[in-house]
Amino acid sequence: MKINILAGGPQQYLPNLNDYCFDEVLWIGVDRGAYTLIKKGIAIDYAFGDFDSVDESQYSMIKQHVPHLQRVKPEKDETDMELALLWAIEQKPEEITVFGATGGRLDHFFANTQLLIQPLLNDILVPIRLVDKQNQIMVKKSGHYQIAKESTYPYISFIPVTENVRNLTLTGFKYPLTNHFVPLGSTLCISNELIDDNGTFSFDKGILMVIRSKDEK
Numbered sequence: 001m002k003i004n005i006l007a008g009g010p011q012q013y014l015p016n017l018n019d020y021c022f023d024e025v026l027w028i029g030v031d032r033g034a035y036t037l038i039k040k041g042i043a044i045d046y047a048f049g050d051f052d053s054v055d056e057s058q059y060s061m062i063k064q065h066v067p068h069l070q071r072v073k074p075e076k077d078e079t080d081m082e083l084a085l086l087w088a089i090e091q092k093p094e095e096i097t098v099f100g101a102t103g104g105r106l107d108h109f110f111a112n113t114q115l116l117i118q119p120l121l122n123d124i125l126v127p128i129r130l131v132d133k134q135n136q137i138m139v140k141k142s143g144h145y146q147i148a149k150e151s152t153y154p155y156i157s158f159i160p161v162t163e164n165v166r167n168l169t170l171t172g173f174k175y176p177l178t179n180h181f182v183p184l185g186s187t188l189c190i191s192n193e194l195i196d197d198n199g200t201f202s203f204d205k206g207i208l209m210v211i212r213s214k215d216e217k
Contacts, residue, residue, distance in 0.1 A: 001091070003026050003028060003091065004028070004097050005099065006028070008049075008053050008080075009099075009102060009103050009132075010100075014099055015133045018042075020097060020131075026045045027044045027045055028045065029046070031080045034049070034066060035058045038061060045066075045068060046069075046070070047062060047069050048083045049072065089119060095128070096126060096128045096129075102130060113137065134214055134216055139209050139210070141207055142205050146198060146199070147194070147201060148197065152214060154194075155192070155193060155214065156173075156194065156213075157189060157211045158182070158201065160182050160186060160209075161184075161206070163184045164181065164205060165181070166206060167179040168180045168189070170189075172194055172200060177189075
């Protein structure tokens with residue numbers, strides 16, 4: 001099973017969600033994201049949030065269409081997105097894809113990128129990625145990984161999340177590296193590209209944010 005989550009970010013940043021509608025996928029709406037899924041005709045299974053970003057008629061529609069609805073008080077320690085993601089992780093899916101989590105307010109965007117990091121710190125290895133119409137964002141702990149060329153997302157950036165990333169090695173890339181130290185704040189690994197159909201990246205300490213992106217048409 002795979003889980004897709006739609007948050008309430010600006011719709012102009014969304015990819016075509018129909019491209020992510022598979023047989024074995026469960027959809028979760030977060031706050032206004034639940035209403036967006038309904039309006040797009042996508043069957044929604046669960047919804048989480050305080051729903052302060054929808055009006056009463058929109059919330060009534062959500063109640064009619066969502067079989068499992070969890071409404072919470074606005075005054076809480078976790079964001080609506082965090083509540084939905086924590087529930088999704090507990091289901092132990094093959095992967096979690098989050099839409100509507102970029103664009104708009106920067107505090108929401110940075111909070112959502114932080115939610116990618118927290119599971120790794122607790123040794124939860126469910127693959128989680130943020131996706132919009134120009135980017136795919138994920139985080140990786142130290143290890144050895146294969147990565148395939150995708151024409152739709154030709155640029156690949158590696159951004160240190162922890163203070164030090166040690167012995168970063170990139171093979172199959174336009175700008176290769178061998179056992180390179182990358183400190184927090186470095187822009188060394190921005191906008192790289194694969195020159196082979198497949199490449200690898202590896203490092204033995206730290207956490208990297210991996211961003212696959214494309215230019216806007």
